Amino acid sequence: xxxxxxxxxxxxxxxxxxxxxxxxxxxxxxxxxxxxxxxxxxxxxxxxxxxxxxxxxxxxxxxxxxxxxxxxxxxxxxxxxxxxxxxxxxxxxxxxxxxxxxxxxxxxxxxxxxxxxxxxxxxxxxxxxxxxxxxxxxxxxxxxxxxxxxxxxxxxxxxxxxxxxxxxxxxxxxxxxxxxxxxxxxxxxxxxxxxxxxxxxxxxxxxxxxxxxxxxxxxxxxxxxxxxxxxxxxxxxxxxxxxxxxxxxxxxxxxxxxxxxxxxxxxxxxxxxxxxxxxxxxxxxxxxxxxxxxxxxxxxxxxxxxxxxxxxxxxxxxxxxxxxxxxxxxxxxxxxxxxxxxxxxxxxxxxxxxxxxxxxxxxxxxxxxxxxxxxxxxxxxxxxxxxxxxxxxxxxxxxxxxxxxxxxxxxxxxxxxxxxxxxxxxxxxxxxxxxxxxxxxxxxxxxxxxxxxxxxxxxxxxxxxxxxxxxxxxxxxxxxxxxxxxxxxxxxxxxxxxxxxxxxxxxxxxxxxxxxxxxxxxxxxxxxxxxxxxxx
Numbered sequence: 287x288x289x290x291x292x293x294x295x296x297x298x299x300x301x302x303x304x305x306x307x308x309x310x311x312x313x314x315x316x317x318x319x320x321x322x323x324x325x326x327x328x329x330x331x332x333x334x335x336x337x338x339x340x341x342x343x344x345x346x347x348x349x350x351x352x353x354x355x356x357x358x359x360x361x362x363x364x365x366x367x368x369x370x371x372x373x374x375x376x377x378x379x380x381x382x383x384x385x386x387x388x389x390x391x392x393x394x395x396x397x398x399x400x401x402x403x404x405x406x407x408x409x410x411x412x413x414x415x416x417x418x419x420x421x422x423x424x425x426x427x428x429x430x431x432x433x434x435x436x437x438x439x440x441x442x443x444x445x446x447x448x449x450x451x452x453x454x455x456x457x458x459x460x461x462x463x464x465x466x467x468x469x470x471x472x473x474x475x476x477x478x479x480x481x482x483x484x485x486x487x488x489x490x491x492x493x494x495x496x497x498x499x500x501x502x503x504x505x506x507x508x509x510x511x512x513x514x515x516x517x518x519x520x521x522x523x524x525x526x527x528x529x530x531x532x533x534x535x536x537x538x539x540x541x542x543x544x545x546x547x548x549x550x551x552x553x554x555x556x557x558x559x560x561x562x563x564x565x566x567x568x569x570x571x572x573x574x575x576x577x578x579x580x581x582x583x584x585x586x587x588x589x590x591x592x593x594x595x596x597x598x599x600x601x602x603x604x605x606x607x608x609x610x611x612x613x614x615x616x617x618x619x620x621x622x623x624x625x626x627x628x629x630x631x632x633x634x635x636x637x638x639x640x641x642x643x644x645x646x647x648x649x650x651x652x653x654x655x656x657x658x659x660x661x662x663x664x665x666x667x668x669x670x671x672x673x674x675x676x677x678x679x680x681x682x683x684x685x686x687x688x689x690x691x692x693x694x695x696x697x698x699x700x701x702x703x704x705x706x707x708x709x710x711x712x713x714x715x716x717x718x719x720x721x722x723x724x725x726x727x728x729x730x731x732x733x734x735x736x737x738x739x740x741x742x743x744x745x746x747x748x749x750x751x752x753x754x755x756x757x758x759x760x761x762x763x764x765x766x767x768x769x770x771x772x773x774x775x776x777x778x779x780x781x782x783x784x785x786x787x788x789x790x791x792x793x794x795x796x797x798x799x800x801x802x803x804x805x806x807x808x809x810x811x812x813x814x815x816x817x818x819x820x821x822x
Contacts (some may be wrong), residue, residue: 291525295321298350304386314339317495329493332474340474341382344442351440353390359413363437368418371449378596380418399423400567407432435464443473450481459565462489510654512633520634522661525554528584530670532601534585537618539607548586555676558584589614602670605633612649642762
């Protein structure tokens with residue numbers, strides 16, 4: 287049996303030439319299976335793992351249909367609609383379409399949240415042929431009247447199972463219901479579960495089903511390893527693996543964990559960026575571009591990226607935090623060994639996670655190689671071969687950046703250090719924080735000296751108008767002395783931490799050997815005399 291080509295499958299010559307210009311000359315199995323039916327106008331249900339070629343499986347028939355029946359663009363009324371669950375996936379679908387759509391004279395735009403809607407509204411108003419969108423923002427534009435789907439000829443749902451997992455089904459149903467019933471529908475998914483089945487029964491007309499490289503089918507070019515380690519060894523092992531040449535994708539369960547782990551890798555000399563839901567669209571785009579271009583060779587991501595990253599040449603996928611569901615494991619792992627390439631998947635597992643990981647891999651149909659190890663184990667070099675390289679991280683700011691430990695009364699440990707003058711560095715022994723705390727000690731010694739010299743009053747009393755205090759207390763030296771200590775401590779707490787320590791060191795010395803603060807004793811003396819005159 288001869289190998290099918292795009293031409294024998296029925297693709298127009300203009301598209302075949304556009305594909306050849308992109309270096310694409312032979313169809314993948316899922317494309318060869320679905321193109322004859324989708325080009326004939328049939329509804330198609332395609333199941334295939336990520337990296338199996340699903341994107342061209344729906345992009346090519348969509349472009350062929352629009353090119354075969356050119357029509358005048360109408361404001362706010364696209365002719366084709368592609369729905370995808372994440373902004374990253376929307377952007378990457380658009381990048382696959384643009385080089386093929388431009389020679390055909392077709393106009394494409396994207397719609398998703400996290401950015402200003404105004405440019406999207408302007409493009410819709412000008413008229414486009416193809417909209418690639420996330421369900422949430424498109425639904426907003428429909429409610430405002432900016433988008434009307436009554437002219438849509440072909441609708442595509444990509445990663446339909448992930449849209450179901452993210453809770454997009456209600457909006458997807460409303461969007462699908464707004465498209466003409468006579469229109470063609472193509473649905474592609476890695477798995478066909480109950481949520482996807484609802485869409486199939488409601489909106490697809492006698493679809494042709496093709497399943498190629500399903501999520502449970504083994505990938506001969508992908509190897510799976512479980513590294514059994516102690517919790518304290520998790521970061522050193524990660525640093526060793528990610529410092530190797532090539533792109534590495536590290537998955538965590540939470541956004542906070544992704545941010546925290548990225549910072550630790552960068553501090554260890556590994557160029558890494560993060561990708562998660564807490565980032566704005568500009569930061570997400572910038573980080574993904576850095577990873578794609580090689581400026582950052584490690585990307586730390588949450589599961590939202592498992593469906594939105596289509597980057598070639600990812601040699602290693604690491605589950606720093608094992609996922610809860612086996613589907614998440616398969617989707618994460620599908621970022622490597624794409625399009626026939628080889629890849630390695632590593633799961634880090636502690637003693638407490640043994641049962642969960644065993645159940646996870648069993649449900650995923652994976653039989654991994656499990657190894658108990660620690661930092662420096664030879665297997666790490668085998669999993670991520672090549673010389674380790676590290677990039678010096680940017681220097682830390684000179685300010686006190688120790689972790690803020692909270693005590694029983696809710697006060698930060700650094701606050702206590704500042705009050706007592708007992709932080710790291712003692713009395714200003716070289717450390718910036720220590721210098722500030724050393725200054726606090728010097729102010730305390732000066733207080734004692736001034737009390738002895740000024741009849742029991744604190745030099746810091748001058749900052750609170752000692753004359754006024756004298757009026758309230760009738761010039762009582764004892765009262766001033768007892769209050770003076772409190773005033774001094776309060777003033778020391780409220781002093782701005784700047785170059786005061788340096789000034790006191792270079793100033794004149796008091797008789798007690800402590801640095802004298804400029805104007806403090808004089809102010810107190812004048813205030814005391816004024817108070818004494820008024821008391822008489």
